[in-house]
Amino acid sequence: MIPIGYMAKHVAVESDRFDASHFTEIFSVSNCISKNFADYIPYWKHNGYWFFDSPEIILEVARDNSIDLTGTRLFFYEVYELEFDDDESQWRLFERELSFKTEVVIPIEKTFEGVDVVTFSCGTSPECSPLSCNGLAREVETNQHCLLPSFGNAVQLLNAGRFRNSEPGPFRVFAVYSVNWP
Numbered sequence: 767m768i769p770i771g772y773m774a775k776h777v778a779v780e781s782d783r784f785d786a787s788h789f790t791e792i793f794s795v796s797n798c799i800s801k802n803f804a805d806y807i808p809y810w811k812h813n814g815y816w817f818f819d820s821p822e823i824i825l826e827v828a829r830d831n832s833i834d835l836t837g838t839r840l841f842f843y844e845v846y847e848l849e850f851d852d853d854e855s856q857w858r859l860f861e862r863e864l865s866f867k868t869e870v871v872i873p874i875e876k877t878f879e880g881v882d883v884v885t886f887s888c889g890t891s892p893e894c895s896p897l898s899c900n901g902l903a904r905e906v907e908t909n910q911h912c913l914l915p916s917f918g919n920a921v922q923l924l925n926a927g928r929f930r931n932s933e934p935g936p937f938r939v940f941a942v943y944s945v946n947w948p
Contacts, residue, residue, distance in 0.1 A: 767844035767917075767941055769870045770862075771817030774803035774824050774838040789903075793911035794895035795843065795882045795940050804833045807891065813870065814862030816891035817843060820871040821948050840947050842873050846917065846939040849886065850924045853935070860938070863890065876943035880913025881920045887934040896932035913942055 778792045778800045792800050806812060809827050813819050818827075821840055828835050848857040862868055885893040896902045898912045906914070906923060914920045920939045923929065929937055 768815075768847055769872055770815035770843050770845050771813055771819055771868075771870050772821055772824060772945070773817055773841050773843070774821075774828075774835055775841060776801045776803065776837060777839050789908075789912050790910045792898050793841070793879050793882070793913055793942050793944075794898040795841075795884045795942065796892050796895040796899055798894055798899040800898075803828065803835055803838050804831070812866065813868040814864060814866040815845070815868065816863070819867075819869050821945070825948075840945050841879075842876050842943040842945045844941040844943075846921075849936040849938045850929075851936045852924075852927075852930055855925075855927070858936075860886075860889070860936075873943070873945045876945050879911050879942045879944055880909050880915060881917055882913050882940045882942055883920050883924065883929060883937050884940055885933040885935055886938055887936070892938075894933040896929055900932045902929065902932055911942070917941065 794800050811823050811827050818824050849860045850857055882895050884895050887893060897908055903912050906928060909915055917939060924937055
């Protein structure tokens with residue numbers, strides 16, 4: 767897994783897309799249900815994976831642009847180095863955007879929350895998390911955060927075609943960690 771950075775999110779506790787009675791919070795990587803702290807891309811402070819190298823950069827963006835971080839949660843992500851091409855049913859390498867500086871600071875403490883599968887049809891920033899965005903969690907077992915319990919489970923589901931036709935791929939597999947604000 768490749769450490770790719772941080773994101774501050776407004777975590778949703780429910781979704782109108784499916785019965786989320788067994789979720790306490792939705793920790794999806796995508797911006798569809800649990801919203802990012804801001805439309806951050808126009809600030810051009812993200813790294814080549816379209817996340818932030820450190821929590822301090824998020825705090826700087828928020829301070830410099832009068833963005834209120836009250837109620838946000840901080841997450842750290844790692845991604846599998848291969849993405850799954852659903853059309854070809856094969857795994858292939860992908861790379862970060864090399865024109866952006868990428869120097870991810872690894873958190874001293876992090877809590878593993880689960881695994882998300884996210885679409886990247888444009889190849890840049892995360893698009894949809896079919897487990898939550900498309901309600902695929904109705905059909906596959908997820909934890910209380912609407913995430914898969916393990917990397918192996920995500921790979922098995924992708925290989926078996928369980929994400930087919932949920933959203934345009936390719937799909938990337940993320941380890942989701944909660945971290946404390948500095």
